[in-house]
Amino acid sequence: xxxxxxxxxxxxxxxxxxxxxxxxxxxxxxxxxxxxxxxxxxxxxxxxxxxxxxxxxxxxxxxxxxxxxxxxxxxxxxxxxxxxxxxxxxxxxxxxxxxxxxxxxxxxxxxxxxxxxxxxxxxxxxxxxxxxxxxxxxxxxxxxxxxxxxxxxxxxxxxxxxxxxxxxxxxxxxxxxxxxxxxxxxxxxxxxxxxxxxxxxxxxxxxxxxxxxxxxxxxxxxxxxxxxxxxxxxxxxxxxxxxxxxxxxxxxxxxxxxxxxxxxxxxxxxxxxxxxxxxxxxxxxxxxxxx
Amino acid sequence: xxxxxxxxxxxxxxxxxxxxxxxxxxxxxxxxxxxxxxxxxxxxxxxxxxxxxxxxxxxxxxxxxxxxxxxxxxxxxxxxxxxxxxxxxxxxxxxxxxxxxxxxxxxxxxxxxxxxxxxxxxxxxxxxxxxxxxxxxxxxxxxxxxxxxxxxxxxxxxxx
Numbered sequence: 001x002x003x004x005x006x007x008x009x010x011x012x013x014x015x016x017x018x019x020x021x022x023x024x025x026x027x028x029x030x031x032x033x034x035x036x037x038x039x040x041x042x043x044x045x046x047x048x049x050x051x052x053x054x055x056x057x058x059x060x061x062x063x064x065x066x067x068x069x070x071x072x073x074x075x076x077x078x079x080x081x082x083x084x085x086x087x088x089x090x091x092x093x094x095x096x097x098x099x100x101x102x103x104x105x106x107x108x109x110x111x112x113x114x115x116x117x118x119x120x121x122x123x124x125x126x127x128x129x130x131x132x133x134x135x136x137x138x139x140x141x142x143x144x145x146x147x148x149x150x151x152x153x154x155x156x157x158x159x160x161x162x163x164x165x166x167x168x169x170x171x172x173x174x175x176x177x178x179x180x181x182x183x184x185x186x187x188x189x190x191x192x193x194x195x196x197x198x199x200x201x202x203x204x205x206x207x208x209x210x211x212x213x214x215x216x217x218x219x220x221x222x223x224x225x226x227x228x229x230x231x232x233x234x235x236x237x238x239x240x241x242x243x244x245x246x247x248x249x250x251x252x253x254x255x256x257x258x259x260x261x262x263x264x265x266x267x268x269x270x271x272x273x274x275x276x277x278x279x280x281x282x283x284x285x286x287x288x289x290x291x
Numbered sequence: 292x293x294x295x296x297x298x299x300x301x302x303x304x305x306x307x308x309x310x311x312x313x314x315x316x317x318x319x320x321x322x323x324x325x326x327x328x329x330x331x332x333x334x335x336x337x338x339x340x341x342x343x344x345x346x347x348x349x350x351x352x353x354x355x356x357x358x359x360x361x362x363x364x365x366x367x368x369x370x371x372x373x374x375x376x377x378x379x380x381x382x383x384x385x386x387x388x389x390x391x392x393x394x395x396x397x398x399x400x401x402x403x404x405x406x407x408x409x410x411x412x413x414x415x416x417x418x419x420x421x422x423x424x425x426x427x428x429x430x431x432x433x434x435x436x437x438x439x440x441x442x443x444x445x446x447x448x449x450x451x
Contacts, residue, residue, distance in 0.1 A: 001335040008313035038355040039336035103425025108349040
């Protein structure tokens, strides 16, 4: 239960970090909040030859508002997101999601860049990144690129990142006017990984849904958007038969695993129930009602 | 490869200098290098909360940080809260409410509660339970811990 031997670099700039990653030729790991990496080291599931600590890089943990988006530095801690007035005003579904992420001592350290890069199949942040059509900004010694969240998550704990890449920022478009949100999660214990969670965003125009977004997590190898359910909601007011159709569509779109904590059938059942609740809350908020 | 690094960490107000291997966990640095055995080590993978300390005022798992990362930081452990005969308000409340049985989880509970009381209104017992959900008490004495924290909510200086 002690980590294996590794060398250690405390990077003080992104340039220093990406140079160290390139020099290590795939043998390095980035140490951000460490809340997933250090347990894996303690269990010796990972044996990187070098850790590149990015915690001392200034300017990587800001939350900046632009005209049409929110730019979040990759080193922004979960607690910062949870309590940011900018996030609460423009992306309240993210504020709500953060209260479900682990425990305060974990949220004080864990980072958004780390959570998205780690991509646990039951984590909240990958689901919210998909829901809000996030773009990830990635740098390496060989250049920089941007990847849409929906192209980033490839499989369980597998993302579109090379060993030499570092996520530097996450950009989330602001939500349009008359948009409501819902977030629903069931876990065995508050702060545990989700048995299932669903987040929904509905934009309403002339009493009908103009745009629907539904994302789920905990019910497959990656979080995912359920495009078929989104499509059937467009153009209609949210009524019970439509909710029932969306629930059936979500249940048909997922193939959850059975594990120690819940059976596949139970997770599928939950995903449907939570979809109904999240859509109802989003609809009420979009109409200006309390959810 | 495993060459040591010189660090200077302010622990409970005292600057401590040491040469540490990068892989030395902060929890082991506190316990073995400094002899501050109040910080308990349970699971060593961030699940039980027994090793919770404050890093620059924020609660953190000392088993999920390396000592080398604490270079230049201020660490507060359970030893900073009070001493025998001079317990702080939170410790007094734990004492008054019988909020410990075997005591193994208590240092982590106290440091977590200190951060919770500073950061959250804790308006309901559910809020306190959610705040404590990352700390395991294997005696399952949670009710009394919740009561001990409840007694301090809203009291000035409760978690100083």
